[in-house]
Every structure is written in structure tokens, then in C-alpha cells.
Amino acid sequence: MLTRNYPYFKPETAANGDPAPPPLSWTVERTARFEEVDAINVVWHGRYPSYFEDARVGFGQAYGCTYYDFRDAGLVVPVKQMGIDYRGPLRFGQQCRITATLHWSAGARINFSYRIKAMDGEVLTTGYTVQVFLDAEGKVFMFKPEFFAAFCARWEAGTLKPGA
Amino acid sequence: MLTRNYPYFKPETAANGDPAPPPLSWTVERTARFEEVDAINVVWHGRYPSYFEDARVGFGQAYGCTYYDFRDAGLVVPVKQMGIDYRGPLRFGQQCRITATLHWSAGARINFSYRIKAMDGEVLTTGYTVQVFLDAEGKVFMFKPEFFAAFCARWEAGTLKPGA
Amino acid sequence: MLTRNYPYFKPETAANGDPAPPPLSWTVERTARFEEVDAINVVWHGRYPSYFEDARVGFGQAYGCTYYDFRDAGLVVPVKQMGIDYRGPLRFGQQCRITATLHWSAGARINFSYRIKAMDGEVLTTGYTVQVFLDAEGKVFMFKPEFFAAFCARWEAGTLKPGA
Amino acid sequence: MLTRNYPYFKPETAANGDPAPPPLSWTVERTARFEEVDAINVVWHGRYPSYFEDARVGFGQAYGCTYYDFRDAGLVVPVKQMGIDYRGPLRFGQQCRITATLHWSAGARINFSYRIKAMDGEVLTTGYTVQVFLDAEGKVFMFKPEFFAAFCARWEAGTLKPGA
Numbered sequence: 319m320l321t322r323n324y325p326y327f328k329p330e331t332a333a334n335g336d337p338a339p340p341p342l343s344w345t346v347e348r349t350a351r352f353e354e355v356d357a358i359n360v361v362w363h364g365r366y367p368s369y370f371e372d373a374r375v376g377f378g379q380a381y382g383c384t385y386y387d388f389r390d391a392g393l394v395v396p397v398k399q400m401g402i403d404y405r406g407p408l409r410f411g412q413q414c415r416i417t418a419t420l421h422w423s424a425g426a427r428i429n430f431s432y433r434i435k436a437m438d439g440e441v442l443t444t445g446y447t448v449q450v451f452l453d454a455e456g457k458v459f460m461f462k463p464e465f466f467a468a469f470c471a472r473w474e475a476g477t478l479k480p481g482a
Numbered sequence: 483m484l485t486r487n488y489p490y491f492k493p494e495t496a497a498n499g500d501p502a503p504p505p506l507s508w509t510v511e512r513t514a515r516f517e518e519v520d521a522i523n524v525v526w527h528g529r530y531p532s533y534f535e536d537a538r539v540g541f542g543q544a545y546g547c548t549y550y551d552f553r554d555a556g557l558v559v560p561v562k563q564m565g566i567d568y569r570g571p572l573r574f575g576q577q578c579r580i581t582a583t584l585h586w587s588a589g590a591r592i593n594f595s596y597r598i599k600a601m602d603g604e605v606l607t608t609g610y611t612v613q614v615f616l617d618a619e620g621k622v623f624m625f626k627p628e629f630f631a632a633f634c635a636r637w638e639a640g641t642l643k644p645g646a
Numbered sequence: 647m648l649t650r651n652y653p654y655f656k657p658e659t660a661a662n663g664d665p666a667p668p669p670l671s672w673t674v675e676r677t678a679r680f681e682e683v684d685a686i687n688v689v690w691h692g693r694y695p696s697y698f699e700d701a702r703v704g705f706g707q708a709y710g711c712t713y714y715d716f717r718d719a720g721l722v723v724p725v726k727q728m729g730i731d732y733r734g735p736l737r738f739g740q741q742c743r744i745t746a747t748l749h750w751s752a753g754a755r756i757n758f759s760y761r762i763k764a765m766d767g768e769v770l771t772t773g774y775t776v777q778v779f780l781d782a783e784g785k786v787f788m789f790k791p792e793f794f795a796a797f798c799a800r801w802e803a804g805t806l807k808p809g810a
Numbered sequence: 811m812l813t814r815n816y817p818y819f820k821p822e823t824a825a826n827g828d829p830a831p832p833p834l835s836w837t838v839e840r841t842a843r844f845e846e847v848d849a850i851n852v853v854w855h856g857r858y859p860s861y862f863e864d865a866r867v868g869f870g871q872a873y874g875c876t877y878y879d880f881r882d883a884g885l886v887v888p889v890k891q892m893g894i895d896y897r898g899p900l901r902f903g904q905q906c907r908i909t910a911t912l913h914w915s916a917g918a919r920i921n922f923s924y925r926i927k928a929m930d931g932e933v934l935t936t937g938y939t940v941q942v943f944l945d946a947e948g949k950v951f952m953f954k955p956e957f958f959a960a961f962c963a964r965w966e967a968g969t970l971k972p973g974a
Contacts, residue, residue: 320486352867352877353690353860357738362681363561364531368845371528375844375903385844385902397527400566410685410877411867516703516713517696517854521902526845532681539680539739549680549738574713574849575703650812691889692863695856725855730892 324444327421338422344377360407373418488608491585502586508541524571537582652772655749666750672705688735701746816936819913830914836869852899865910
């Protein structure tokens with residue numbers, strides 16, 4: 319269930335009734351570009367979906383669960399809901415760390431929370447996205463595709479290891 | 483108070499204890515550009531903050547309450563929270579109508595909800611933003627600046643008329 | 647042949663040996679958005695390809711020669727060369743007129759020059775693009791597709807009329 | 811003098827009449843983001859100014875000659891002219907190397923050429939920018955600011971060493 323503050327998602331129950339497996343995280347770094355900064359000298363608020371997506375793409379590569387894996391299964395995974403809480407600014411040339419955290423869901427959902435920190439650890443921005451599965455006709459696909467169900471099984475079993 | 487569905491904001495009480503004045507709205511049109519559309523052939527989800535801002539800027543011009551008015555009062559009005567619910571896609575060359583609705587708040591807040599509709603009326607996307615006032619030192623300004631308090635007084639009195 | 651100053655293209659000879667038909671133009675309007683403006687308070691130089699494309703898309707709709715017409719003929723028309731000369735700034739909220747001018751070419755080329763003017767007529771930016779035809783395998787298509795050859799024939803005959 | 815092909819700038823004469831010092835280069839890496847890719851599945855042509863700027867910013871940090879150094883000297887260095895030659899596409903997730911090369915100019919100019927290569931060395935895109943110096947009133951500054959003249963002197967003397 320979605321709450322309004324980071325990490326936004328409450329733990330769900332795993333398929334077998336046990337507590338949900340702990341969330342999985344991956345962190346990437348990014349430096350604010352000149353073109354991202356606005357007239358008030360901070361990264362314009364509308365650029366943060368791009369920062370979140372960097373971390374989401376990095377997560378997919380690290381855990382073997384990418385846009386291409388879904389595409390090969392005949393699905394796309396559009397974002398259905400996004401929330402962003404802006405706490406502190408990012409400035410031109412400033413480096414930051416973006417962590418994407420995947421939260422267990424029994425349903426056909428991909429729930430990520432995000433946290434952007436300055437290099438000194440100060441939390442600048444948090445947010446979340448909810449993705450669903452759509453098939454080639456644009457209809458919501460109500461089940462986890464096979465490769466993703468396998469990914470979730472390894473997650474439950476605690477045998478997933480990120481690499482890359 | 484923020485709810486999770488459009489129009490996201492519950493009516494507050496006006497300064498004098500009466501029910502809050504009804505929300506104010508303004509609608510602009512926009513056509514999806516080729517560069518906004520992604521590999522799945524829909525406007526990429528991260529572009530919608532720009533669509534919302536078009537409507538917010540149009541609202542400001544229509545009601546005489548713009549970024550420049552705040553700047554002349556020594557303030558900026560950054561977005562502190564944003565939420566977006568994506569329902570249907572926008573495609574290259576597709577025209578849409580974006581409505582920004584300002585919801586009454588007694589506090590030092592600017593609460594907008596947004597609704598993007600296709601030209602046939604189908605709701606494609608909804609969302610909201612919460613803005614606060616920051617002064618020149620970057621500190622939150624806890625009161626409505628004079629011109630905005632005057633704007634709110636006319637709003638309560640029902641004498642505001644949009645013109646663009 | 648390409649020169650370095652607006653309008654960048656020298657008149658070519660028409661297919662039948664006569665002087666080339668005069669260039670065709672179309673003008674669109676655009677207002678600079680807040681997110682396009684950078685820390686020096688002007689539209690960031692890298693946004694101008696988007697302004698040029700607005701005019702190019704408007705031209706296509708006006709003359710019945712769009713991205714979709716090429717796509718239905720099995721072709722895409724990527725930009726192979728672009729040049730931009732920046733003269734004066736565009737600022738947040740400023741309206742401008744962008745004119746795309748198509749220059750006759752006997753070859754399999756689409757040559758556009760662009761001029762961006764402030765509403766008072768001051769020329770702010772000029773530029774050009776050269777597009778080629780690529781087929782489904784990504785190979786350069788050396789001839790004008792049928793619908794475009796027909797368009798060029800009407801152009802030569804002087805019977806083209808823009809609408810929309 | 812500007813030619814039309816990479817590296818676009820012909821060698822000039824140094825201040826003392828000798829041949830110009832050889833150009834200086836710096837290379838950065840970048841990975842194409844999902845949001846940069848268009849409906850034809852390639853990085854949209856209008857994104858390349860951002861790629862060039864990444865390399866220009868990296869060059870500035872490596873050689874101690876940044877946007878902030880110019881700003882502290884009371885100047886900005888806007889782009890006055892840009893050219894781009896597109897040879898091959900960049901795709902989502904593809905990594906590339908962008909090299910910015912500064913060419914000697916006796917005048918008050920900053921002349922960069924750029925080359926984007928795939929990781930296998932294939933040249934994907936080339937281009938150039940010409941920047942001038944503008945003072946606080948927006949007037950063209952006809953001389954090199956002191957710190958930049960010092961930079962050029964070390965360049966001529968062959969004592970510049972990049973470090974990042």
C-alpha cells in the first residue's frame with residue numbers, strides 16, 4: 319500500500335504467506351548538467367523523472383531485469399503513477415547519488431522508491447513510481463511474465479545477487 | 483488536505499470560517515512534439531511536468547499572478563511536491579487541453595491540480611503540485627506576500643475575473 | 647550548394663533545366679517556456695533544434711508532406727547536417743515566429759533554412775538542416791519517393807497551395 | 811577559418827607569428843538515455859548539443875578553464891555558431907566517447923570541434939561550436955580576459971597539462 323512519505327510502500331505479504339522479502343536497491347551517480355539548471359540556478363523540478371529513470375535502468379542492468387527483457391516477453395512497463403518530494407536543490411556541476419529501491423508486490427506491479435542524496439549524504443529528493451505490464455494491444459497484463467516471476471522467486475528465496 | 487485522486491485537494495475553510503471559495507481554473511492547449519515521444523511511440527512520462535507548467539503559467543497570466551509578481555515581491559515559488567497519474571497515452575502530433583485548478587489554502591501554499599484531456603474529452607493524465615514561498619536566503623516564507631493576499635481576498639469576495 | 651549565411655542554400659536548377667522554382671515557406675509561433683531558459687536567463691542554445699522542428703512539422707502539415715507520408719512510403723528522413731547561427735537571445739515567456747523555408751533540390755535531399763524572429767521583427771536566430779531518405783534497412787534511398795516527386799512536380803508547375 | 815568538415819577549423823598563426831600551438835583535447839563518456847531516443851529508436855538529433863556540452867564542460871574542468879572562471883571575470887561565453895554532421899545513430903543504452911578539441915584562435919573566440927565515437931571506434935557524429943565573450947551589459951568583449959590570456963600563453967609555451 320502507498321503511503322505519502324519515503325519509502326512510500328508498505329511491506330506486503332509474500333506469495334507463501336510469509337513476510338515480504340526485503341526490498342532490493344541499486345545506486346547510480348549523476349552530475350547535474352548546465353542545461354538542466356533553470357533561471358533560479360537549480361535543477362528544474364521537471365528533470366527528476368530522468369534522474370529516477372537512471373537509477374531504475376541501472377537497477378535493471380544490475381539485477382538482470384531490463385526494459386529489453388520485458389520487451390522480449392511481449393510487454394512494456396509504463397509508469398502509471400509518480401510522486402516526487404523536493405527537499406533541497408541540485409546545482410550545476412553538483413554530483414549526487416540516486417538509489418532505486420524495488421519493493422515486493424504480490425500483484426502485477428513494479429513498485430520503486432527513489433532517494434537522491436548529495437555526496438555528503440544530505441537527502442535532496444525522494445519519490446516513487448508504480449509500473450504495470452501492458453501487452454502488444456495495450457491491455458493491462460494481469461500476471462507477472464515468466465522471467466519476472468522467476469526473478470521474484472529468487473528474490474523470495476534470497477538468492478538474487480546484483481552484478482554490474 | 484491531500485488525497486490520492488483527482489482533484490487531490492480537499493476543500494479548506496476560508497479565513498473567516500466560511501467554506502472555502504470555489505477553485506479557480508484555466509485551460510491551455512498543447513500539441514505533442516516529435517522529440518517528446520519515446521520508443522514506445524507515446525509522450526515519455528517525464529515530460530508531463532512541462533505540460534502542467536504550461537497550464538500553471540497560463541493561469542498566472544490569466545489571473546495576474548505570475549512568476550514575475552512573486553519575484554518582484556522578493557520570493558520564488560518552488561514546487562515541493564508533485565504527483566502524476568497516467569491513464570492514457572499522448573502521441574506525436576496529438577493536441578490536448580491542460581487545465582490547471584488552484585485550490586484555496588489558508589496557509590502559505592499554492593496548491594494546483596491538473597487534468598489533461600484529449601480533444602474528444604477523454605482524460606489522459608491527472609496530477610498536482612504544491613508550491614511554497616522561499617525568500618532571497620532560501621528560507622520558507624510563512625505568510626502570503628501582499629499582492630497574493632490581495633489576490634486571495636478578491637478570490638474570497640468572488641470578484642476575480644480571468645482575462646488573458 | 648551550401649553557403650554559410652542565411653538562407654544557406656544557393657538556388658539549383660530545376661529538372662527541366664529552368665531556374666529552380668522559388669523556395670516555399672511556412673511560419674509558426676512559439677513561446678519560450680521556463681524550463682527552456684538557463685542560468686544566464688536565455689533559452690539555452692541546445693533547444694533551437696526543437697524550434698526548427700516545430701516549423702518543419704508545421705510546413706509538412708501545411709503542404710501535405712509530413713513524417714507520416716514518408717513513413718507510409720517506407721522511408722524515414724533523418725537530419726544529416728544542421729547549422730545554427732545565434733544572433734540574439736530569447737527569454738522566458740517571449741513569443742517568436744519561426745519560418746521554415748524549403749529550397750529546391752534536384753537530388754534526394756530535403757533542404758530547409760530557418761529564421762526565428764521576435765514579434766517586433768528582429769532576427770534572433772537562423773539555421774538550416776539537410777535531410778536524406780533512409781529505407782527500412784537504414785540504407786540511403788537515392789530517389790525521391792513517388793508522393794514527394796509529385797509534390798515537387800506541383801512545386802515546379804507553381805500549383806502548390808499551403809493550407810492548414 | 812571554418813571549413814565544412816571535421817575538424818572544421820584551419821590552424822591559425824600564433825601571436826608571435828609561429829604556427830599555432832596544436833589543438834588541445836579532452837574525452838568524456840556518456841550513455842544514451844531512454845528519454846533521448848525517439849520513435850525511430852535513435853537518439854533524436856536535437857540532443858547532440860547536450861553531448862557536445864558534456865565534453866566542453868569536461869574539457870574546462872580538466873584544463874582549469876570553466877564557466878565559473880569566465881563568470882568570475884565578469885563574462886559569459888555564449889555559443890554563436892554551431893554545426894553538426896550526423897553519420898551514424900546512437901541507440902538506447904549505448905555508450906559513446908565524446909571528444910572536445912579546442913583550436914587556437916588569436917582573436918576573442920573559443921573554437922571547439924567535437925567527435926562522438928562508438929566504443930568500437932566508429933565515428934557517429936562530428937560538429938563544432940564558436941563561442942564569444944559577452945560582458946555584463948551583453949556587449950561583445952573584444953579581448954581575451956586575463957585568466958584566459960594566461961591559459962593561452964601556457965598553451966603556446968607547451969606547458970599546459972590536463973588533470974581532472
